[in-house]
Amino acid sequence: MSTKTQTSSSLMETRNLTFAYGVEPVIREISLNFQAGEFTGVIGPNGSGKSTLLKLIGGILPSSPETVFFKNRELSHYRKKELAVSIAWIPQEKQMAFSFKVIDIVLMGRHPYLSPLSFEGENDYRIAEDAMKQTQVLEFAHRSFNEISGGEKQRVMIASAISQKPEVMLLDEPTSALDIKYQIEILNILRQLNERENKSLILAMHDLHLASKFCKRLVLLKEGRVFCEGPPSEVLKKEILEEVYEVKVKIFQDDEDGSLLVVPGQS
Ligand SMILES: Nc1ncnc2c1ncn2[C@@H]1O[C@H](COP(=O)(O)OP(=O)(O)OP(=O)(O)O)[C@@H](O)[C@H]1O
Numbered sequence: 099m100s101t102k103t104q105t106s107s108s109l110m111e112t113r114n115l116t117f118a119y120g121v122e123p124v125i126r127e128i129s130l131n132f133q134a135g136e137f138t139g140v141i142g143p144n145g146s147g148k149s150t151l152l153k154l155i156g157g158i159l160p161s162s163p164e165t166v167f168f169k170n171r172e173l174s175h176y177r178k179k180e181l182a183v184s185i186a187w188i189p190q191e192k193q194m195a196f197s198f199k200v201i202d203i204v205l206m207g208r209h210p211y212l213s214p215l216s217f218e219g220e221n222d223y224r225i226a227e228d229a230m231k232q233t234q235v236l237e238f239a240h241r242s243f244n245e246i247s248g249g250e251k252q253r254v255m256i257a258s259a260i261s262q263k264p265e266v267m268l269l270d271e272p273t274s275a276l277d278i279k280y281q282i283e284i285l286n287i288l289r290q291l292n293e294r295e296n297k298s299l300i301l302a303m304h305d306l307h308l309a310s311k312f313c314k315r316l317v318l319l320k321e322g323r324v325f326c327e328g329p330p331s332e333v334l335k336k337e338i339l340e341e342v343y344e345v346k347v348k349i350f351q352d353d354e355d356g357s358l359l360v361v362p363g364q365s
């Protein structure tokens with residue numbers, strides 16, 4: 099049985115969480131505790147369960163009773179709207195079925211605050227504009243979302259999540275497929291949100307170097323289980339990564355900031 103890790107500052111928690119899309123579980127007995135203000139990276143090979151875990155924590159996928167908690171209260175005991183105000187989820191797939199304008203997508207972040215049939219007010223526009231300034235997408239406000247670049251889309255999605263003013267942001271591979279400039283820009287925006295506004299961030303990531311550079315804590319998944327977790331220096335170890343990713347690696351350390359660089363290491 100999992101030991102109780104409940105504390106008064108626990109923001110999100112999973113207790114012995116197991117989930118299957120079909121018969122075979124893809125998330126197995128995961129017990130994790132996320133404190134307010136943490137910056138956590140969830141890493142692991144393709145198919146290890148990162149996206150599924152984020153969806154369960156965010157209430158996008160239904161979880162069994164007594165397995166997912168927000169502020170020590172079971173997720174299913176919240177009204178949808180309460181969760182929509184507190185938890186933002188940015189999916190891995192950033193396609194939009196319709197051609198919304200950028201401003202409309204950012205304003206969607208305000209929808210949990212609106213009552214039925216009411217429209218966004220001046221305050222909502224001001225918040226959306228601030229979020230667009232922060233992510234430097236204001237100049238695209240009236241362009242169609244489907245006609246801007248991948249990096250710009252990514253920043254628009256983050257602006258939408260910022261305008262939601264959530265306590266927790268769940269971001270599924272927010273920097274994949276972006277060039278190095280956008281990767282750093284977006285992660286710096288997230289770092290600022292974490293450090294200046296105490297936002298709790300949980301990011302699914304593949305880039306182990308960026309994960310070690312920006313995240314204060316890493317959770318490494320293998321086949322739906324937590325293989326290990328802790329500060330990047332404790333998780334990004336040669337023996338651990340070779341076992342989980344089934345490839346030889348070499349690890350170098352950046353002298354400037356201590357971040358770790360993991361590269362294939364065949365002899
Ligand atoms: N909608 C779905 N229906 C059925 N099985 C699914 C579904 N989504 C994911 N899976 C399966 O669940 C497992 C975990 O998938 P998940 O998307 O959570 O992995 P991931 O770690 O995010 O992978 P990636 O790095 O490729 O994004 C995989 O075996 C995947 O095939």
Ligand SMILES: [Mg+2]
Pocket residue numbers: 148149150190270302
């Ligand atoms: Mg995924």
